[in-house]
Amino acid sequence: MDHRTFYVTTPIYYVNDKPHIGHAYTTILADVLAGYHRLAGDPTYFLTGTDEHGQKVQRAAEQAGMTAQEQADATVVHFQRLWERLGITHDDFIRTTEGRHKRVVQACLQDLFDRGEIYRAEYDGWYDVTSETFVTEKDLPEGKKPEDLPNIVRIKEANYFFKMSQYQAWLVDYIQTHQDFIQPEFRRNETLGFLRKPLQDLCISRPKSRLAWGIELPFDSQYVCYVWFDALVNYISAIGYRGDEAMFSKWWPAVHLIGKDILTTHTVYWPTMLKALGVPQPRTVFAHGWWLFGDAKMSKSLGNVVNPMDMIDRFGVDAFRYFLMAEMIPGQDASFSEDGFVRRYNADLANDLGNLLNRVTNMTRRFCDGKVPAPPAGLMEHPERLDAAAREVRETVLSAVERLFAHIEAYRIDLGLSELLSAVKRVNKYLEEKQPWTLARQPDQTDLHVCLYVSAEALRILSQCLHPVMPAKMDALRAALGLRGPCTPAELRVFGMFPAGRDVQEPGALFPRVERVVPSSQAEAAVTTEAPKPVTPASPPAAAAAAPVGVATIEFTDFQKVKLKTARIVSAEKVAGADKLLKLQIEIGGETRQIVAGIAQHYQPEELPGRLIVVVANMKPAKIRGVESNGMLLAASAGGKLRLVSADPEIGSGADVK
Ligand code: MSP
Secondary structure, eight states, X not given: OOOOOEEEEOOOEETTSOOOHHHHHHHHHHHHHHHHHHHTTOOEEEEEEEEOOSHHHHHHHHHHTSOHHHHHHHHHHHHHHHHHHTTOOOSEEEETTSHHHXXXXXXXXXXXXXXXXXXXXXXXXXXXXXXXEEEOGGGSXXXXXXXXXXXXXEEEEEEEEEOGGGGHHHHXXXXXXXXXXXXXXXXXXXHHHHTTSOOOOEEOEEETTTXXXXXXXTTEEXXXXXXXXXXXXXXXXXXXXXXXXHHHHHHOSOEEEEEGGGHHIIXXXXXXXXXXXXXXXXXXXXXXXXXXXXXXXXXXXXXXXXXXXXXXXHHOHHHHHHHHHHHOOTTSOEEEOHHHHHHHIIIIIIIXXXXXXXXXXXXXXXHSTTBOOOOSTTTTTOGGGSOHHHHHHHHHHHHHHHHHHHHHHTTOHHHHHXXXXXXXXXXXHHHHXXXXXXXXXXXXXXXXXXXXXXXXXXXXXXXXXXXXXXXXXHHHHHHHTTOOSOOOHHHHSOTXXXXXXXXOOOOOOSSOOOOOSSOGGGOEEEEOOSSSGGXXXXXXXXXXXXXXXXXXXXXXXXXXXXXXXXXXXXXXXXXXXXXXXXXXXXXXXXXXXXXXXXXXXXXXXXXXXXOEEEEETTOXXXXXXXXXXXXXXXXXXXXXXXXXXXXXXXXXXXXXXX
């Protein structure tokens, strides 16, 4: 990536209501892109803010019994608080009611008026009272006439118009010759499609008699400025246009992130306004899709609006940021579901990433006095001397970094994250292949040291690459590895810079698993044996809830005979010809064992590696369907559901369960 300045903006949000997940998404996306550009060493500026004028805000204020300014002042706080909570790192927050913005809007209006780009005319035509916009028949739904629609009324009034129509041919040509201008490509085609019909001039005034809440036109005090003409100017007023030329020329042109519903204002109105003002065009307007709830649009009246604050309270800020970034293909719609959230969280963060950190820190503490061991001198400078597995880890990590930055350039953060998570998986697999717990028993510890060093080094690079998405968690992860501060862009691309000898810390549960199942009051303790049958509870749940859990009492000495231990699942696969059985390789404090468990109808094999479970460690070995089983895992079952009994990852594998 070359070191270009990167100026990124979000839409400025209307202060008629509190923020929802759609607002949070764009702002997090901007924050993450800004973070990656900072990480790459690009000078970066990130602007967000609020759109405070116009009909929407005026109407909300009336309903709340406040003045429009009071409404704006009360609502802007919700946005500011949410951004603070989400760890948003914007450089500026602009409100369109601020003097610094109003002055620039008025200067632009006056300039355009003086140069004949704005003219006064009698408007006689159709007006949409819902969206407060002037419409022509071509704007109406297919086959509808204005007379059919109650929100379309005939209106006759004097207004001011911006000569937008004269820029139509220029705009079409500009879009066609600047591939990066509107993204993704299908949105570019959408704008070009819109421009196939004749472009009208844009009415940029509202008579105060109809709407007083806006910026007064400098050349006619009877009018205020149309809210979009005011709002779009925020992107230049905030960075010193007509005030601080040095600042303005440092940052402009911008990358505008927007939702697909505001494509026309950003790719038709705004470019023609800039053209008339003599300002260069934005670098890119990137339109993302909508977050849907299931298949439905989120709306207050349907009561399906996802409140970002609730999600953060329940799952944490970084998990929420990660989910939004990983789940949506920028440009397309995405569907939000709690189930999807929990599934992705558990798979990517709890199992893959959290588990990798736990393994590296636990084994470093257990086998290397808690210090990341140094590899043999000169080895990392000669990767060809690494064994094939370590070389593959190194290459996977370094190529994930390169691909990540290429995906960021293409606004495909989802693909960038999946590269990083694949690399995390590769490192987990490396540990399974190398079995440091076995290497630790060899008299020569070199292989153990290389293995733990390579894994810690992979985590150093991958955690830095994940930092823009999960800043707080990655700081914690890095602190647990003994790393201090972020690394430089160059240090991201060199494998072998981990400062060996640092003390690792107990990481705690970085991403504790979230169970999305049965309310605990219904769960009846049950044990899954290696046999397929006992998975089903002995009695139906209703009876089980009413009856005492145990059927017969036992002596403490009986219980003492059972050796329960924590174990880490290393891998899992189906047993051929037995649809209820999975064959698991588990690690119990450095020892690997195979067990067979009747859980195949409740878990997919790929969900399991990395989990810390509880097993009966002193079961007599048995053969189940011809497959050897050396132990038995514990699970809870109720109402036909079955979930593994799991232990707090902090304790690691091999601990006694009493
Ligand atoms: N004030 C204008 C923008 C002016 S920019 C010069 C505005 N504000 S808004 O608050 O209504 O919407 C802001 C953004 O939120 C839009 O980009 C819109 O697409 C986005 N979203 C609103 N609901 C959304 C989803 N459900 N999903 C994703 N984004 C959506 O428009």
